Amino acid sequence: MVRIMRKNKKYMKQGIHPENYRFVIFKDMSNETTFLSRSTAKSNETMQWEDGNEYPVIKLEVSNTSHPFYTGKNVLLDTAGRIDKFNKRYAKKK
Numbered sequence: 001m002v003r004i005m006r007k008n009k010k011y012m013k014q015g016i017h018p019e020n021y022r023f024v025i026f027k028d029m030s031n032e033t034t035f036l037s038r039s040t041a042k043s044n045e046t047m048q049w050e051d052g053n054e055y056p057v058i059k060l061e062v063s064n065t066s067h068p069f070y071t072g073k074n075v076l077l078d079t080a081g082r083i084d085k086f087n088k089r090y091a092k093k094k
Contacts, residue, residue, distance in 0.1 A: 018040045020040055021038045021039065021040055022038065022039070022040075022056075023036055023037070023038055023055050024036070024037060024038065024039040024041060024043065024055055024056050024057070024058055025047050025049055025055045025056070025057045025058070026039075026057075026058050026060055026063065027047070027057055027058070027059050027060065028060050028061075028062070028063040028065055028066050029059050029060065029061055030061065030062065030066040031065055031066045033063065033065040033066070034047075035063075036049055036055065039058065041056075041058050042056075043056035043057055043058050044056075045057045045059075
């Protein structure tokens, strides 16, 4: 285990991190927000970015623009009808 130390600070281990980072568009499917970042994730879909270049697209269900913790809004995120299914299953019988 080789670690690079400098002034009592630990840095990342050498040789265990991927080298093939590329630019990727991340798309939040709940509010259609997109942002460009670097990633090693694979995708078959591409999308044209604001700079005119095409980049691979990674689709997200939740990102910092739609998650209630980051937005400060109490919003129910129900992407697959899970809440309705739960309420039906455990509803009080009359």
